[in-house]
Amino acid sequence: MSAHILVVDDEPDIHNIIKEILEDEGFTVSIAADGNTARKIRAEQHPDLILLDIWMPDIDGISLLKEWHESGLLIENPVIMISGHGTIETAVEATRLGAYDFIEKPVSLSKLLITINRALDMAALQRENYGLRKNIQFVNEPLGHSEMMRKLREQVKRINQHNTSVLISGESGTGRALFAHYIHQNSQNHAGPFVQVRVAGMSPENQALELFGRQGSEILSRLEQANGGTLFIKDIADMDDAIQARLLNSLENQSFLRNGGSEPVPINVRIIAATAYELNEALKTGRLREDLYYHLNVVSLHIPPLREHCEDVPELLEFYLNLFINQENLSYCRFTVAAQNRLRNYSWPGNVRELKNLVQRLLILGNDDTIDVNEIESVLKQRPAQTENLSVYDLPLRQARERFEKDYLEHQLQEAGGNVSQAAARVGLERTHLYRKLRALDIDPKQAKK
Numbered sequence: 001m002s003a004h005i006l007v008v009d010d011e012p013d014i015h016n017i018i019k020e021i022l023e024d025e026g027f028t029v030s031i032a033a034d035g036n037t038a039r040k041i042r043a044e045q046h047p048d049l050i051l052l053d054i055w056m057p058d059i060d061g062i063s064l065l066k067e068w069h070e071s072g073l074l075i076e077n078p079v080i081m082i083s084g085h086g087t088i089e090t091a092v093e094a095t096r097l098g099a100y101d102f103i104e105k106p107v108s109l110s111k112l113l114i115t116i117n118r119a120l121d122m123a124a125l126q127r128e129n130y131g132l133r134k135n136i137q138f139v140n141e142p143l144g145h146s147e148m149m150r151k152l153r154e155q156v157k158r159i160n161q162h163n164t165s166v167l168i169s170g171e172s173g174t175g176r177a178l179f180a181h182y183i184h185q186n187s188q189n190h191a192g193p194f195v196q197v198r199v200a201g202m203s204p205e206n207q208a209l210e211l212f213g214r215q216g217s218e219i220l221s222r223l224e225q226a227n228g229g230t231l232f233i234k235d236i237a238d239m240d241d242a243i244q245a246r247l248l249n250s251l252e253n254q255s256f257l258r259n260g261g262s263e264p265v266p267i268n269v270r271i272i273a274a275t276a277y278e279l280n281e282a283l284k285t286g287r288l289r290e291d292l293y294y295h296l297n298v299v300s301l302h303i304p305p306l307r308e309h310c311e312d313v314p315e316l317l318e319f320y321l322n323l324f325i326n327q328e329n330l331s332y333c334r335f336t337v338a339a340q341n342r343l344r345n346y347s348w349p350g351n352v353r354e355l356k357n358l359v360q361r362l363l364i365l366g367n368d369d370t371i372d373v374n375e376i377e378s379v380l381k382q383r384p385a386q387t388e389n390l391s392v393y394d395l396p397l398r399q400a401r402e403r404f405e406k407d408y409l410e411h412q413l414q415e416a417g418g419n420v421s422q423a424a425a426r427v428g429l430e431r432t433h434l435y436r437k438l439r440a441l442d443i444d445p446k447q448a449k450k
Helices: 012-024 035-045 061-070 088-096 109-134 147-159 176-185 204-212 241-253 279-284 290-296 306-328 337-344 351-365 373-381 397-415 420-427 431-440
Strands: 004-008 028-032 049-053 079-083 101-104 166-170 194-197 230-233 270-275 299-303
Touching (some): 004 012, 035 061, 079 088, 101 109, 166 176, 166 290, 351 373, 397 431
Parallel strands (some): 004 028, 166 270, 166 299, 230 270
16 A cells, blocks of 8 residues: 655645656655645544645644644654755754654755655654564463464464464453464554554444544544454454444455545454353344354354463563563562472462462562462462451461551551652652552552542
C-alpha cells in the first residue's frame, strides 16, 4: 500500500506540481489550500506524512504544527515544513515543535523525495519501537518445553501458512494474548501493526467507537490502527450482538463505515479473536453469533490450563523472576527445589497470570535470597477468612509480616489523606517502591482517604 501524503499549500502552481511528481513516484496525494481543509483531511483520511507551508490565508503553518504537536498527533503523521519566507528562527521553532525537516522554496525535488522517504522510514521505526515498548511483556515465543507447548508452537507454524482469521479459546490467564502476539510475529503480515482491543465491560456505544471510530475524530479506530497488520479482539463473546454483526459485515466487505460517516473505509486486517468461554456454550447461549463464529473460526487454537502442563512451571518461575528483577530493580531470589516441586503440584486456578503475580508478590515482600516451601505454603494457604481471627503471633512469619505491613501502610495512607507521595515520605520509601508494596498487599490508595 502506497504512502498517503497531504500537501498543504495555498499556491496552486506549487501544490499541483508537487502532487504530480509525488504521484509519479507512487504516492497517494491529497491537497489542502488552507489550514481548515488540512485539519479536515488529516482527521478523516489520516495521511502518512504532511508537507506544510508556513504562509496560508487562514492560519500560519507554525500555529497548525503547534496545534498538532500539543495534541500528540505528530507520532502518527510526521510533518515536513516548506516555505519561501523562512528564517533561521522559524526553522528552529518548527524543529522544536516536532517537524521532521524544513525545506526552503524553490523546492529541490530530489531533496524533497529523499526527505519524504527518510521521514516515512523514521515514522515506521517509531511505530515499531512503540509497539515493542507496549508489548515488552511478551517473549519471542510461548515458554515451556513440555510436549503440549511444543505441539502448540507447531500448530502456530501450520496456521501461519495462510493469513486467515484465528479463534483462540482457553481459560482466563492461560496466555491467549501471548499466543495472539506470537501468531502475528510469525505471520506474513508481521511487519504491520499488532493492535489489541478489549471490549468486555464496555457499553455497545463504546464498543462501536473503539472498533469503528467517529467521523471527523483525530483518533483512529482500532480497525484503522491495525490496517496492514493484525487486530486482536480479546473477548469476542462479550461483544454486543449488533456490533458483532457490524464487524462481520466489515470483514466480509474489507471496509467499514465510521460512526457518523457515509464513505466506506477500506481495510486489510487479519483478525485474531479470543474468548474464555467454552465455545459450544457461547454459541448455545447466543453470546457469540454463529455467522461471526464461522467467519472467524477458519482455524482454532485451544490454550490448555497450566495444570495440564505443570512440568513447565520451573521454567516460568525462572522467567518471571528475571523479568521482575530487571524491570523493578528487585533483589535476586531463587526458588528451592522443594518450593518448585510444591508449585508444580499446585492446581493454578488462575493459570500463568496467577504464577506471574505470585512471583512478583514473593519478590516484593521477601527479605531473603531464597524462597522455600514454607513461604510458598503460607502464600498459597493465605485466605482472609483463615487469618482474620488469628493473633499476629499465631501466624507464620511471612503472613505476620504481611499483616503488619498492610495495617501499617493503610494507617500511613489515611494520615496522608490517601496521597501516595506524602505517605512515601512518611515511611521513608521511594514512591515507586511504595506503589509496588501497595499492589502486592491489595491496598487501594483511593480507599485510604479519611
